[in-house]
Amino acid sequence: MAWEYVLEGIKQAIHLIITANPDVIEITLRSIRVSGMATLMAALWSFPIGIAIGMYNFRGKNILKGFFNGLLGIPTVVLGLILYLLLVPSGPLGFLRLIYTEMGISLGQSLLITPIMISFIANSIEVVEKDIRELAITLGAGKLEASLAVMREAISGILLSVIASFNRAIAELGIAIMIGGNIFVKGSALNTRVLTTAMQMYTARGEIDMALALGIILLSIVFAVSTISNIIQSRLT
Amino acid sequence: MHIGDRMSSKPFIKDRKAISQSAWLVIVAVLLAGVIGLSWYFQTAQQAEQRVLTISTTTSLYDTGLLENAIAPAFKEKTGIELHFIPKGTGAAIQDAMNGAADAIIVHARSKELDFMEKGYGVNRKVIAYNFFAIVGPEDDPAGIRGLSPVEALKKIVEEGRKGNAIWVSRDDGSGTNTKEIALWKKAGFNYSEIKNEPWFRCTGTGMGKTLNYCNNVRAYTLSDMGTYLKYRKDGLIDLDVLVDEGEELINIYSIIVVNPEKYNKDFDGAMQLAKWLVSEEGQKIIGEYGVEEYGRPLFYPAVEVLEKKSGDIYNWIVKYGFIEDNGVWSECPEKYRYKANIEFFEVKI
Amino acid sequence: MSLVELRNISKRYGNVLALDKINLEVRRGEILAIIGNSGAGKTTLLRILAMLEKQSEGEYYYDGIKVRGNEDYFRKKITMVFQKPVMFNTSVYNNIAYGLKLRGYSKEEINKKVRNALRLVKLEGYEKYNAKRLSGGEQQRVAIARALVIDPELLVMDEPTANLDPTNVVIIERAIKEIVENNNTTVVLATHNLFQAKRLSNRTAHLFNGRLIEVGETRQLFENPENEITKKFITGELYF
Numbered sequence: 001m002a003w004e005y006v007l008e009g010i011k012q013a014i015h016l017i018i019t020a021n022p023d024v025i026e027i028t029l030r031s032i033r034v035s036g037m038a039t040l041m042a043a044l045w046s047f048p049i050g051i052a053i054g055m056y057n058f059r060g061k062n063i064l065k066g067f068f069n070g071l072l073g074i075p076t077v078v079l080g081l082i083l084y085l086l087l088v089p090s091g092p093l094g095f096l097r098l099i100y101t102e103m104g105i106s107l108g109q110s111l112l113i114t115p116i117m118i119s120f121i122a123n124s125i126e127v128v129e130k131d132i133r134e135l136a137i138t139l140g141a142g143k144l145e146a147s148l149a150v151m152r153e154a155i156s157g158i159l160l161s162v163i164a165s166f167n168r169a170i171a172e173l174g175i176a177i178m179i180g181g182n183i184f185v186k187g188s189a190l191n192t193r194v195l196t197t198a199m200q201m202y203t204a205r206g207e208i209d210m211a212l213a214l215g216i217i218l219l220s221i222v223f224a225v226s227t228i229s230n231i232i233q234s235r236l237t
Numbered sequence: 238m239h240i241g242d243r244m245s246s247k248p249f250i251k252d253r254k255a256i257s258q259s260a261w262l263v264i265v266a267v268l269l270a271g272v273i274g275l276s277w278y279f280q281t282a283q284q285a286e287q288r289v290l291t292i293s294t295t296t297s298l299y300d301t302g303l304l305e306n307a308i309a310p311a312f313k314e315k316t317g318i319e320l321h322f323i324p325k326g327t328g329a330a331i332q333d334a335m336n337g338a339a340d341a342i343i344v345h346a347r348s349k350e351l352d353f354m355e356k357g358y359g360v361n362r363k364v365i366a367y368n369f370f371a372i373v374g375p376e377d378d379p380a381g382i383r384g385l386s387p388v389e390a391l392k393k394i395v396e397e398g399r400k401g402n403a404i405w406v407s408r409d410d411g412s413g414t415n416t417k418e419i420a421l422w423k424k425a426g427f428n429y430s431e432i433k434n435e436p437w438f439r440c441t442g443t444g445m446g447k448t449l450n451y452c453n454n455v456r457a458y459t460l461s462d463m464g465t466y467l468k469y470r471k472d473g474l475i476d477l478d479v480l481v482d483e484g485e486e487l488i489n490i491y492s493i494i495v496v497n498p499e500k501y502n503k504d505f506d507g508a509m510q511l512a513k514w515l516v517s518e519e520g521q522k523i524i525g526e527y528g529v530e531e532y533g534r535p536l537f538y539p540a541v542e543v544l545e546k547k548s549g550d551i552y553n554w555i556v557k558y559g560f561i562e563d564n565g566v567w568s569e570c571p572e573k574y575r576y577k578a579n580i581e582f583f584e585v586k587i
Numbered sequence: 588m589s590l591v592e593l594r595n596i597s598k599r600y601g602n603v604l605a606l607d608k609i610n611l612e613v614r615r616g617e618i619l620a621i622i623g624n625s626g627a628g629k630t631t632l633l634r635i636l637a638m639l640e641k642q643s644e645g646e647y648y649y650d651g652i653k654v655r656g657n658e659d660y661f662r663k664k665i666t667m668v669f670q671k672p673v674m675f676n677t678s679v680y681n682n683i684a685y686g687l688k689l690r691g692y693s694k695e696e697i698n699k700k701v702r703n704a705l706r707l708v709k710l711e712g713y714e715k716y717n718a719k720r721l722s723g724g725e726q727q728r729v730a731i732a733r734a735l736v737i738d739p740e741l742l743v744m745d746e747p748t749a750n751l752d753p754t755n756v757v758i759i760e761r762a763i764k765e766i767v768e769n770n771n772t773t774v775v776l777a778t779h780n781l782f783q784a785k786r787l788s789n790r791t792a793h794l795f796n797g798r799l800i801e802v803g804e805t806r807q808l809f810e811n812p813e814n815e816i817t818k819k820f821i822t823g824e825l826y827f
Binding site: 090 | 255277296
C-alpha cells in the first residue's frame with residue numbers, strides 16, 4: 001500500500017514539474033526566497049560573531065560556545081511558538097507587523113539557523129586559527145592581514161555553514177506554519193504557503209500523492225544545493 | 238637572490254591591501270543589510286496596497302475547500318478584499334483573535350464563542366451555516382449502534398467497549414468537533430475527563446482527517462463532521478460507515494464573530510462586510526452549492542433561510558444549540574455584544 | 588658582530604619554567620645549531636627568537652637594539668620554519684609567493700624569485716599543485732622555499748628535516764648552505780640529528796631542561812665538550 005503512494009508521488013511530482021504547474025512553481029520559489037532571505041539575514045550577524053568567537057580567546061568563551069551548541073537542536077515548534085507570542089499584535093514585537101508574512105517566516109528561520117551558522121563558522125576558524133595566524137605573521141603579515149589569511153583558509157567551512165543553514169531553514173515546518181499561516185490566494189502577492197506547510201496540509205487532507213510530490217521537490221532542492229556546495233568546495237581546494 | 242635585494246626591500250604594502258580588503262567586507266555587509274531592508278520595505282509596501290482580512294478558522298471547515306475555493310474568490314470579486322484564512326482549529330483561532338492576529342473568526346463551538354464574547358473580544362456574531370456530525374465506524378458495527386440515537390449509541394459503545402468489543406477514538410484537541418463530543422458524552426451521562434482514561438477510549442490529539450485514518454486502521458468509532466468524512470470516503474481513504482446521523486444533538490453550527498474594534502484596531506468595516514455578505518443571498522447560495530457536484534450532496538446548509546422561516550425542527554435545533562440566551566431572549570448575538578451593527582440579528586423570546 | 592643577543596631570558600608557562608635565564612649570542616652570518624633532548628625547551632627558545640612568543644623575563648637585543656615593545660618592526664626581518672609544515676590551501680606557487688606579495692614585489696619579480704626558490708628545493712614543475720596534497724617531505728621543502736624567498740636576515744628552523752627521508756634531508760641542507768653563502772643569512776637550527784649539527788653549523792648550543800649548559804664552536808664542542816651532561820648526551824649515554 002505504501003509503495004503505491006510513493007509511486008503515485010513520483011508520478012505526480014514529474015507531472016507537476018513537466019506541466020510547470022504555476023501554483024507549485026510559486027510555492028517552490030517562495031520556499032527558496034524565504035529561506036534564502038533567512039540565510040542572508042543570519043549571515044549578517046552570524047559571520048562577525050562566529051569569526052570573533054573563533055579568533056579570540058576571552059573569558060566565558062566556552063560558555064558561549066556551549067550556549068550556541070545547545071541551541072543547535074532547538075525544536076522548530078518551540079521556537080515557532082515563542083516567535084508567535086512575540087510577533088502577534090498583542091506581543092512586544094507586534095508593531096513590526098510580521099505575523100502571517102513572508103518576512104516574518106524569514107526572521108523566524110534566521111533565528112533558527114543562527115546557532116548553526118555561528119557554531120560552524122567558529123569551529124572552522126578555530127581549526128585553522130593558531131597555525132595559519134602564526135604562519136602569516138612569521139612571513140611578515142600584520143595582525144589584520146593575518147586575520148584575513150585565517151578567514152581565507154576557513155572559507156570552505158564557512159561555505160558549508162551557509163549551505164547547512166539554508167537546508168535547515170527550507171526544510172523546517174514549525175516556524176513556517178506558526179508565523180506564516182500557510183496562506184494561499186491565487187494571484188496574491190501576500191501568500192505564505194511554502195513547500196513544508198503545503199506538504200502538511202495535503203497530508204492532513206489525505207492527498208498523499210501531492211504531499212509526496214512536494215516532498216520530492218523539496219529534497220531535490222536540498223540535494224542540488226548540497227551538490228553545488230560540494231563542487232565549489234572542491235574547486236576551492 | 239642577492240644581498241642587494243634585502244637592502245632595497247620594499248616597504249610593506251600588504252597592510253594597506255589588508256585594509257582595503259577589510260573595507261570590501263564591510264561594504265558587502267552594508268549591501269547585504271541594504272538588500273534585506275529593501276525586501277522588508279517592499280513587502281510592507283505590498284501589504285499596504287491590498288486590503289486584507291485575516292480570518293482564523295477551524296480545520297474542518299478549511300479542509301473542505303469551501304473557504305479557499307468558493308468564498309474567497311467570490312468575495313474578492315465583489316469587494317476587492319482579499320481573504321486570508323488561517324486554519325488552526327477552534328481553540329487556536331480564538332487565541333489568534335485574542336492576540337489581535339485576526340479580523341474575525343469562523344468557528345463552531347458555542348460555549349467557546351460565548352466565552353470569547355464575554356471576555357470582550359468578539360462582537361456581532363452571525364450564524365452562517367450548519368451541517369451535522371455523525372458517529373462513524375466499521376461497517377460490521379460490532380457495538381450494534383446503527384440507527385440509534387446519539388445518546389443511546391454512546392451508552393452502547395461504553396458498554397461494548399468495556400467488554401472489549403469496541404474502540405472509541407476522540408480528537409481531544411479542543412476543536413469544535415471535540416467540544417460537541419464532550420457535550421454528547423455529558424448528555425449521555427458520562428464525564429469526559431474520567432471516561433477518556435478507560436482502556437477502550439483512545440485520543441489522537443489531532444485533526445479530523447488523521448483521526449479518521451486512525452479509526453479506519455484500528456476499526457474504531459468516532460464523531461466526525463460530514464464534510465471531512467465525505468471527502469475521505471469519496472477519495473477512498475477510509476471505508477467507515479455513517480452509523481448514527483439523526484438527532485438534534487448532532488447539529489453543527491458555524492458562526493462568524495468579528496473582533497471587537499475597541500480591543501484591537503483591525504479592519505472592522507471589512508469584517509462586517511464579510512459577515513453581511515456571508516448571510517446575503519449570494520453568500521448563502523455559494524455555501525449551499527458547494528460540494529454538490531463532487532459529492533452528490535452539499536457539505537454545508539445555508540442557515541439564513543431556516544432562520545427566516547422561524548419554524549421547523551432545524552430552526553428549533555439551531556436556536557437550542559446555536560443561539561445564546563440573554564435576559565430571556567435567545568439570539569445569535571446578545572444585545573450587549575452588538576456593536577455599531579446595521580445588520581439584522583435573529584432572535585426569539587422564550 | 589652579534590645579530591641577536593638574549594640576556595637572561597626566562598619563559599614560564601603557568602608554574603612550569605620552560606627556559607631558565609638563557610644568555611645566548613647569535614653571530615651575523617653563522618649557522619647556530621641548538622641541540623638537546625625532547626622537552627628541553629628548544630622549540631620555546633626558537634619561538635622567542637622568531638618573536639612568535641614573548642619572554643617572561645629578560646631582554647632581547649636585535650642588532651644592538653632592545654626589542655621590547657617594538658616586535659612588529661623586527662619580526663619582519665625574521666622568519667621561522669616549523670617542525671610540522673603548515674600549508675595554505677592553495678598552489679605551491681601561491682604559498683611561496685605569499686611573503687613576496689606582502690612585501691609589494693611586482694608580478695614579474697615574484698615569478699622570478701619563486702622559480703629560483705623552487706629550483707633550490709628541487710620542486711620545479713610543482714607550481715600549480717595544491718600544496719596540501721604533497722607529501723610531508725615535499726611540504727617541508729615548500730615551507731623552506733617560502734621562507735628563503737623573502738630573504739630574511741634571521742632564519743629560525745625547528746628540526747626541519749626530522750622525519751624526512753635522506754633525499755629530502757640532502758636537498759634541504761644544500762639549500763640552507765646555499766642561501767647562507769649567497770645572502771649572508773643567519774640561521775638558528777634546532778636538530779635532533781647530531782651529525783646534521785656537525786655538518787651544517789659553525790657553533791652549537793646545548794639546551795638541557797631549559798638551561799643553556801654549553802655553547803661553543805661546533806667541532807670543539809663535539810670533540811671535547813666541557814660539560815659532563817653534554818658529554819653524555821653526545822655519546823648517547825644520557826637517559827633518565
